[in-house]
Amino acid sequence: DVKVTQSSRYLVKRTGEKVFLECVQDMDHENMFWYRQDPGLGLRLIYFSYDVKMKEKGDIPEGYSVSREKKERFSLILESASTSQTSMYLCASSPFRLTSEAFFGQGTRLTVV
């Protein structure tokens, strides 16, 4: 089975802190994604990567950055956390081909106080 693992289920951070959310996948997938999930808004794409060291902005990249130094690992970075970034964060991966499904991690619920 494909496994996408996020390093934390729950995080509480203070305003202004630098926050790292880690994601690892074990299926050698080329594509990796970070989504943010908020009630009534569904999932919104923050950043994605289709290869090592490659990254592309999604729909809501402001306040975030990413890092992909190895194929299996994709990190989301909140440079200076704000209360507006309190949310559920979901990592996903998919093979690099048309119509492929994405496989999701269990999510990290981040609270910024």
Place this chain on the structure above:
Amino acid sequence: GDSVTQMEGPVTLSEEAFLTINCTYTATGYPSLFWYVQYPGEGLQLLLKATKADDKGSNKGFEATYRKETTSFHLEKGSVQVSDSAVYFCALSDTRTTDSWGKLQFGAGTQVVVTP
């Protein structure tokens, strides 16, 4: 840009009732369509998909048909169980260009509550 609209919830049903969740989309081109399900406390998992017009996706008693003429992909199940209580997301993936591959556009999600 591409978008997905699905009916708002929550949808509350009794066990063995018929479930329909409406989903319509706007896309330029020929997207693939998906239904994902999120059980409480978990990430999303693929429920079913359809890659071209008139395709029917099915899984676990759920079905959805890709209707290009009405730009719809409604989810149905004939007899729901308490274990079907979850949030259901309709999504599309643009297949036009290489840099679109794999990116999913999601609807807002519909919470379904099934009572015994």
